[in-house]
Amino acid sequence: MTDAAKPPLDLLIAAPRGFCAGVDRAIQIVELAIERYGAPVYVRHEIVHNKFVVDSLKAKGAVFVETLDDVPDGVPVVFSAHGVPKAVPAKAASRGLSYLDATCPLVSKVHRQAERLVAAGRHILFVGHAGHPEVIGTFGQVPQGHMTLIETEADAESFVAADPDNLAFLTQTTLSVDDTAAIMAVLQRRFPSIVAPKADDICYATSNRQAAVKAIAAQVQLVLVIGAPNSSNSLRLVEVAEREGTPGKLVQRADDLDWAWLDGVGAVGITAGASAPEVLVRELVDKLATRFTVTEREVETTRESIAFKLPRELWAA
Template sequence: MPTTIAKPPLTIRLCQPRGFCAGVDRAIQIVVLALKKYGAPVYVRHEIVHNRYVVEGLQNLGAVFIEELHEIPAEHRECPVVFSAHGVPKSVPADAEARNLFYLDATCPLVSKVHKQAMRHQRLGRHVLLIGHAGHPEVIGTMGQLPEGAVTLIESEADALTFMPADPTALGFVTQTTLSVEDTAGIIRTLQKRFPDLQASAAESICYATTNRQEAVKETAHGADLFLVVGAPNSSNSRRLVEVAERAGARMSLLVQRASEIPWERIGAIATLGLSAGASAPEIIVDEIIDAFRARFDVSVELAITATETADFPVMRVLRDVELTAADMAFVNGA
């Protein structure tokens, strides 16, 4: 008689909240609505969010991704172009207007808030310190709100220790929205110790979704044999979750984009898995990864709820007359 080999037991601690935030949901919705209203192609400057699955899904619907506006063919200048959720420098919409392009700005409202905070610092006569990572689209966009030389990028506590301002009494800071809360706090403490007159933003720069996802990971990582974060290598908030899991006590923490990237040979014998997803990772990939573990383990899932998110950012008025089908909404929501 054939015998069934019992699968080893595995507890998956599934973080909640995880995955899409309101800003990502809004950005994807804008592209889908634009395609339904204006037809293909709809051009998108930069990845709308940092997730290959989402980008490929939108390409299949008719979106065309570009890095710069000059890539739009002359015969398609009447087609909409969407700016990504990460935000853009002021020079980008100015360039679009100079080319007579119709653009839709999908910048996350919380990123736009950081732009306004930086401009407020400058309006009050302060040199702006931006805590963030060089080269990230959000950082490029925020620095591009002000004239050259008005913003100094601070990436680490080492930068905070060596920065020499022209006037130490006239400084204000903002932060990239997707940073590690703990790392950012250390940088701010160093700056405040050196410059007691340093002015904070009128509101917290790190967004609620980043903070909530990091807190959920902290709660579930301790004692986990493995912690997986679903997200792209160029997703800042996803990479921060990997770091948070390691600090919180996970034996191993890895970033994966799909179930096919799980390094089974490295995992070995595990009894507890922590699982979360960055703010630009769709839920369908979380389900895919759980199914991959079910094929190898006798899985039980424990939902670890640390916060409830109710934020909802409306799209721009010009797209509000378009109806989305149930299938459209499933895609927008990452299902």
């Protein structure tokens, strides 16, 4: 199709988008571990929820497994950015495995809060999604029975407290800001003395990416979110667009784009979940440019400058 024959398409690209500091750090940890120890380096669970990133690291010598039983003796193992139950590093240590913990520092902060609250005699209501690795990891920081999962407002309404005056709540870091606020409001109405986190548990990157989608959703007819179907923060970005009244579609790669979505559409918003690299954004823009005369505009709602330190064992590398 000649450029003259291509219909116009306005692209509003959300900023911030894509990699957050925790994901950046986790990927660096795997790359530096391969550099320092040589391949293969084993990684328990996907380091981050993005197939492109995982495949790139596999090509460099990373081997991804779901349990430590799949890790042979004498090789280093990395724990994913989502965090792991305490039993996992304990088992690694008992086997004499050297391990590197790539848990996002903001997730680790929630783990420490959970330990302190249980030590203070409080029962924790944890707002999150059942089965998500971050939830499994956080539950694994405290003895069984000291934490209850709350997924919805209905769960918050129906929870029966054995000791209503000794409750606290924490949240998964990758939740919808709006949904979580509604659940917290129910808990605080039902249990006025419930202890809230000192700082918001939902991480800065999740909040920022959701705010950026809100800023563009009203100006476009479709929001495309680059991310994996098992990425909590990416799925929440689709929901944020939908809540603003704009259709949202999740795509892992540009090839997932369905041209039928763009019938009658003159303006499209693009963002990327915290595990999706910028190269995938450019790939999607290039794909759209094959059929449209694209005009690109970045809409920046805030600027991020956070960086997290690498584990001490990798400083030399």
